[in-house]
Amino acid sequence: MADTIIKVDLSQSPYQNDMVHNRWHPDIPMVAWVKPGDEFIVETYDWTGGFIKNNDSADDVRDINLTIVHFLSGPIGVKGAEPGDLLVVDILDIGAKKDSEWGFNGFFSKNNGGGFLTEHYPHAQKSIWDFSGMFTRSRHVPGVKFPGLIHPGLIGCLPDPKLLKTWNDREIPFIDSQPDRIPPLGNKPFAETAHLGALKGEKKAKAAAEAARTVPPREHGGNCDIKDLSRGSRVYFPVYVPGGGLSMGDLHFSQGDGEITFCGAIEMAGWLHLRVEVLKDGVAKYGIKNPIFKPSPIKPRYDDYLIFEGISVDEQGKQHYLDVHVAYRQACLNAIEYLKKFGYSGAQAYSILGTAPVEGHISGVVDIPNACATLWLPTAIFDFDINPSSAGPSRHIDGSVQMPISPDI
Template identity: 50%
Template sequence: MAPRTPRRVCDVDFSRKAHEQQPPLHNRWHPDIPHIAEVQENEIFTVEMMDCAGGAIRNDDSVADIEALDLSGGHCLSGPVRVVDESGALAMPGDILMVEICDLGPISGQEWGFTAILPGFGFLSDRFPNATKAIWDFEGIFASSRHIPGVRFPGMVHPGLIGTAPSKELLEAWNAREKALVDTSSSPLVAALPTKRNVLLGTIEEGSPDWERIASEAARTVPGRENGGNLDIKNLSRGCKVYFPVFVEGANLSMGDMHFSQGDGEIAFCGGIEMNGFLTLRCEILRGGMKDYMSPTNLHAQPFFEIGPVEPRFSDWLVFEGISVDEHGRQHYLDTTLSFKRAVLNAIEYLSKFGYTREQIYLLLSSCPCESRISSIVDFPNAVATIAIPTAIFDQDIKPKKKR
């Protein structure tokens, strides 16, 4: 039997801005954002996607575009795509939607991407306050950057964001719990609450009564949640199968934020290699799957996935450890976030001995296929976290050497 040709259900014109696209993109989660396409389970279909910044970042050596970037919009998502079974019946709340990633990659003519430090954002924002950008060029499966010379590695392309639409009840729960967090925190950056600023709602016309209501309720796309969303998991790549809970009729699958490569943690915020890309998918509906395989409570039902068979292979790593002791020498109890921060800072300190600036290393650890682990969570008071860096990505030997 001849292979099936994927059906294109969403095209993007990369010469136009995000709000000018047809079909329209969206940058919020809401159950009432209409679907733009319908696919049948087991059908192979392709979606094109804009990068996370909606085309605002240029392939040049200036950071002016990073400094001017407005984050109130969010990721520009393609979809929603409604899924039906072979009889035409919709996926229904309580089902599981299995989404297989059949193929993905850069768009022809768009074989480049970027990694950036945004002032005030990122895992180490206190250490790296200045806007910084690295442009990566793609050559087949490899990426290299004129801004971080002497490094080349194969990418593990993946959508940083993919998920199903929330129900009305789940959306209300998201907004309530995130607002409570903001209200009880001294920092405004602990959550991104709904805002009408720079909102895109797909085919819903701006200024209509529906637009006003949905814009005021719709959740931002910044965090991953029960529907999947912005999970930034580098293993969601070719051959992977993801099992999403279904909360609305048709599931309404959306996707975006494509990365050519990313390190575990995406520590620099725009830390994966952000790019324009395509995603080819196949879906199946598992009727009643949430009851069979997930928590019956919507607030605890979350996606799970099978890792695909294709990934970069490395045999030699340098692994840096971190423990729950802060920079002032104060002991903390099993603080895994602090332990990981110390591991990353230890790696940055080490690699800075090999001719790289700390900003270059921060961007590199966000974008290369490094691997992070919680290595110990029981040996109180110190949790142990690690970050492992493949040595083969460098054009020099970065291992310690005995002085001659």
């Protein structure tokens, strides 16, 4: 049996747990050390540290202070790992904590976080998803059932001082170029809510002022939200500091490609069973700039999809040049409009795309001026037939069932 080297108590604030942190900084102390070849188990909070509750109100999604996230377990040092090496991480198994077999999905208020489709869904909303073995259903989104592909939305190694400076030097001026933008262009360091594990006192105060927020993916990995990074996956992370400093969290029970709802996927608390190895000088040997990985051999298998296209022309009819972000947004909006014909609200349809194992593809980036992106929606997740027919769509969803919504006060 592998030892659990990091434990979390879901009844306790993550700020009281020195084996957890919510920023990236090279001075965060290692909370445990392992050797190459070791197997171990790590427990994690959900990314909000338990702020979002299993209830029928979206007030918590509306009111959350987003500067507190993400809460990560770690960093873990691997003996012998040095800058320039590759840290090899095998995800042997992953699951929900026994005392928390549920997850949540939501949309942030446009005034507090926003998101991919915030202009269409500006108010905070939430859906709760209950787990039954490998499957999930939601009392707020009827008519769908699908298996989970549990994965860490966020996993990576600590940056060194040079890499941290690179992040701040490129991100802070970019954010400052449009300071009033909603959603903002990024998230600057914010010392007041920083939790740096066991780092305390003056050292913590100095580090908190420059520590990077965990929101975006970067060269070290981080918040990549790759749904195929599940049990059986192997990841190769560049090492920047002695020991590597592996941290992880933001577990998802299931997610559609893109995690388009932002408070996205089905967020959960859980655990990971890992094994680590070290490839000496692997960064130079293989020309690695960002992590690479081998996907899980286990995934939900569907053989029938409805595929929605989108092109790089936005909702106002404005032409964009080969913009895959705009094209994928249009594919998602097209799928939402389609699902509304079967009785779903727009919010329920949006939640399905963020939680179910839908696939997103960049289908064309050469035919100027329009990029083409596609969203692949598996038809078998529904309790009814959603394929087009001569009879037309029938309303299968009870319109009295809605997702909780909390307009801004």
